[in-house]
Amino acid sequence: MQRIKVKDLLTGAEAGKEVLLKGWVRTKRGNKFVSFIAVNDGSTINNLQVVAEAEKFSEEALKDVTTGAAIAVTGELVASQGKGQAYEVQATRIEVLGKADPETYPLQKKAHSLEFLREIAHLRFRTNTFGAVFRVRNALAFAVHRFFNEKGFVYMHTPIVTASDAEGAGEMFRVTTLDPINPPLTESGAVNYAEDFFGKATNLTVSGQLEGELAAMAFSDIYTFGPTFRAENSNTTRHLAEFWMIEPEMAFYDLKMTADLAEEFIKYIIRYALEHNREDIEFLGQRLAEEDKAKPQHERQEMTLLEKLEFVVNNSFERITYTEAIDILLNSNHYKKKKFQYDVSWGVDLQSEHERYLVEKHFKKPVVVTDYPKDIKAFYMRLNDDGKTVAAMDILAPGIGEIVGGSQREERLDLLVERMKGVGIHEEELWWYLDTRRFGGCPHAGFGLGFERMVQFVTGMGNIRDVIPFPRTPQNAEF
Template sequence: MVEHVKRTRISKVLESAKTDANVCVKGWVRSFRNDRFIALNDGSCLSNIQAVVDREKMPEGLLDKVTVGAALSVVGQIVESQGAGQKVEILVEKLEVLGIANTDDVKKTIISPKRHSIETLREQAHLRFRTNTFGAVFRVRHTLAYAIHQYFNKKGFYYLHTPIITGSDAEGAGEMFKVTNFDLKNIPHNEEGEIDFGQDFFGKETNLTVSGQLEAELGAMALGNVYTFGPTFRAENSNTSRHLSEFWMVEPEVAFNDLQDNMELGEDFLRYLIQYCLDNRQEDIQFLHDREVKEESQKPKNERNEMSLMDRLQFVAANEFIRLSYTDAINVLQNSKPYKKKKFKFPVEWGTDLQSEHERYLVEKEYKKPVIIFDYPASFKAFYMRQNDDGKTVAAMDVLFPGIGEIIGGSQREERLDILTKKCKDFNIPEEHVWWYLDTRKFGTAPHAGFGLGFERLVMFVTGMTNIKDVIPFPRYPKNAEF
């Protein structure tokens, strides 16, 4: 009869806290104290459930197999706990070891119940889901992904799947990974000695996408409001805590939106997502908050965050972002203390791109809140960004977050065929590569705008993790594609 009890997720058992019910829970042993108390976790929530066993009533030798990391199935009564650490616990009537965890092997892994550095956990990415920190991070990651779909669905956007393999290389967004099924030891060449892509799988040179934007624009010019949410690939040799070779990007694109609408969308979107996590992932965020507080207390005072994780999230959800034109940003920087004291390494003058030290100053020192910078000089922005009436700037925008840097980059798109064609020439983009993109400017062209949100950078902000490699399950970066 006990055998037929259906499994309940631990989060449900803890939430309902209904005593005297007979339940079955299954999970992995986090600790086994005093030969009597098993802390069991099944990933449904951060908390463990305490399973209490009576050694006398258990079959000989069974409890020897209950070691940290083992998978168990447990059936018993939910009762009020006599201990202080939890409201309810399970008095075990039946215990089955589904999978043992050999202690000699476990002690070599991060499953062993002790403190590990974040780098050691990264080396064992296949096991780090078992830790409180990464359990919390990946539950938050899921919740953000869910909230993104929910937000767009509520606002009438359609989820558009843009291609991952693309023949378009005109975006100028960065180095691309090549896609081919050539035998690499025997690549066919034509008479001029060039690689003959005509013989390749797609009959042309193809790459992994660096952005779904150009294709999303095509969708927006008929469906109105669309968004993409998919993997993106950059073959840049970037060695920083906020770049990956494979990452996930969210790209909304809206017909008839101008730059103002675009900034409003970006801000409303981010604030909604953060509020959604505060409302729905309270326990995990509280844990990540406490974890950060502990870690910060080890650091010298001047290196600590001025606001705690919880404060930062609540602050961003509740307060409007600063909006500042590029020209105004240059003025603010030129009047700043570090500029006057010559503390900036890079020059601050109209026409040069803002460096991270400048962005960090504006976001972390001057305003201490997210900043949207718009109307950048055309000289260092992409060909598709809409030229402003001054002839010098384009309707671009970057949303900058404290500790993260650029979290969103976007623009109003150039909808005027003559200007866009000229831009293609200026950027050396052959029209035959983007004929389909230019076509939308011929048949009922209309103003439209969109942006790209770096999903992992958002997860970093919400979890307080400081390295992007720790907010994606299996990070890909130069010299690393393990797992």
């Protein structure tokens, strides 16, 4: 007999028929006449109740049917006699496929803290919270590919190992096969990377953008979706050492077109999750509401998770310049009452607290901030006519701040070379990148969206470590 998943059985499509169900026991309760076993197989947040009558199953026969055990159930799918679900399975056969020692199985029928669940990340998928989070993550990932496919973009796989630092930040993970104790040295005593596997110093990529630009100069519209790495010693709820980025690059685009595409993209993937994973989002919203009750009144969310997502989908994003953003912050009561931890002045990079003030307090909606000072942005961003700012844009979202960063790229060879010199990048290091300006260069633009931050936004999870299966953070590479 072919197995049918819980999600499909709960629709009642097989009612009145003998079915085969396989999954993991969430709970077992009952009396001397009957046992009720809640089974989940990950296809939905909802469990399916299995009814095992004592006439058919002795206590001995069910002794290994404990929380966490994997079981196969054969029986008839019938209308449920109890509340909570429409259908249940009247069992005729139950086989234990994998035991779970009830004395040592760490997931019992009680609330577990998210901190505890991070310590058992190999098992946390089995909880309702993380089942919902990662089904939503899956839906968002699928929606990413669907959006760009519908737009005619080419999916490009850019390298994970690279010799360039796209951001100029210098916080990268070294990739090497050299002996860590006795590496070959140059005459000056430095490590001789010419003898390394790739013949030069290489790192894990911080971005696929530069290689993406090369492809955009042939295909017009491309996107990447892959892992990126930052060796930044940040133990915060917003940072990971390994995370996934979505980076489209578009030839013949300017900054406004890029901001419009990013807004359309964000709304598309949120709408997809709302349509296909509403039960999961509703559950996560209830969880968030319970968390909110424990907070002081002034810290509570004004909208539920569902309301927030639907508001984003149904409303245009606010658009302001960086200069306007600074003016708003300087004139705010928050600034005047010295509630900001970090200073506000023209030329400083906006901190998360500034971004969240603009989004959550001032505009109460996502905000697109454009035209940042050139000195706080990357070398490849197009210099504006004022000579002080670049055609850059960030999209700020409620709860987490920056969710998208993008720009029109500098297509003018002389200005790009000048910017590279200004930040200490030699022409020979990126000769191939400069060739795209020498040979048929054109105005082009792109953006990057941190996938985990988007998953955070849609699920309402407060810590980015809870929206990636196995978080990589300073001093932590478990599992």
